[in-house]
Amino acid sequence: MLIATYNVNGIRARLPRFLEYLDEYAPDVLCLQELKATVGDVPAAEVKARGYRALWHGQKGFNGVAVLAKEREPTLLRQGLPGDEADDQSRYLEAEVDGVVVASIYLPNGNPVPGPKFDYKLAWMERLRARAAELLASERPVVLAGDWNVVPTDEDVYSVPAMASDALMRPESRAAYHRVLHQGWTDAIRARHPNGRVYTFWDYQMGAWARDAGFRIDHLLLSPAAADRLADADVHREVRGRDKASDHAPTWVRLR
Numbered sequence: 001m002l003i004a005t006y007n008v009n010g011i012r013a014r015l016p017r018f019l020e021y022l023d024e025y026a027p028d029v030l031c032l033q034e035l036k037a038t039v040g041d042v043p044a045a046e047v048k049a050r051g052y053r054a055l056w057h058g059q060k061g062f063n064g065v066a067v068l069a070k071e072r073e074p075t076l077l078r079q080g081l082p083g084d085e086a087d088d089q090s091r092y093l094e095a096e097v098d099g100v101v102v103a104s105i106y107l108p109n110g111n112p113v114p115g116p117k118f119d120y121k122l123a124w125m126e127r128l129r130a131r132a133a134e135l136l137a138s139e140r141p142v143v144l145a146g147d148w149n150v151v152p153t154d155e156d157v158y159s160v161p162a163m164a165s166d167a168l169m170r171p172e173s174r175a176a177y178h179r180v181l182h183q184g185w186t187d188a189i190r191a192r193h194p195n196g197r198v199y200t201f202w203d204y205q206m207g208a209w210a211r212d213a214g215f216r217i218d219h220l221l222l223s224p225a226a227a228d229r230l231a232d233a234d235v236h237r238e239v240r241g242r243d244k245a246s247d248h249a250p251t252w253v254r255l256r
Contacts, residue, residue, distance in 0.1 A: 012037055
């Protein structure tokens with residue numbers, strides 16, 4: 001089973017690249033983030049024509065997540081992250097596909113620091129930690145997939161000084177990420193590529209793609225039952241270099 005996560009950075013604006021990705025790589029499960037569209041504005045017909053069934057959790061103008069499954073019907077388990085009934089941002093969608101639980105996650109960016117956006121990021125991560133613990137306790141194969149907006153280590157960024165004050169690299173953000181990871185999850189990319197720089201995001205500014213000035217913020221965390229089935233994991237980085245592409249590259253894991 002090929003499971004991919006892809007922050008499309010506006011599904012209507014990136015529609016040719018998004019559909020091209022479905023046609024070329026045909027993942028069995030695809031988690032999307034940053035749809036920037038309501039459910040009524042997503043390309044549901046185009047997705048269905050390619051053999052995918054989809055669960056959409058959209059929001060006008062920003063945020064928005066989805067879970068797509070090829071020739072399968074994803075079963076909705078949870079829409080929205082528990083722990084704050086007042087939170088109406090579309091950032092979390094949880095589904096089951098062929099016995100595997102998959103969560104599509106779009107974690108808050110958190111900038112500027114300090115400020116309410118950073119406070120919201122840390123509170124959201126604590127809620128995610130609580131939900132991750134529940135999923136881990138189920139002892140099922142689970143994949144937490146998405147744009148985590150956290151650079152876990154210095155090896156995951158092109159320049160530590162350039163990003164040191166950013167919310168993605170703040171010690172509080174990293175600590176919150178590692179509190180989830182150390183519950184017993186496996187970072188699929190680092191399990192297959194333990195050393196070296198593996199980037200998933202290159203900014204549109206300052207020629208970042210041409211300079212390979214990227215960082216790793218898109219992660220797939222596997223429960224022990226999923227990690228036992230890990231066959232491979234990597235980044236479809238060539239997708240980032242195409243015309244009018246998202247600033248993220250699809251990141252994927254293959255489970256036996």
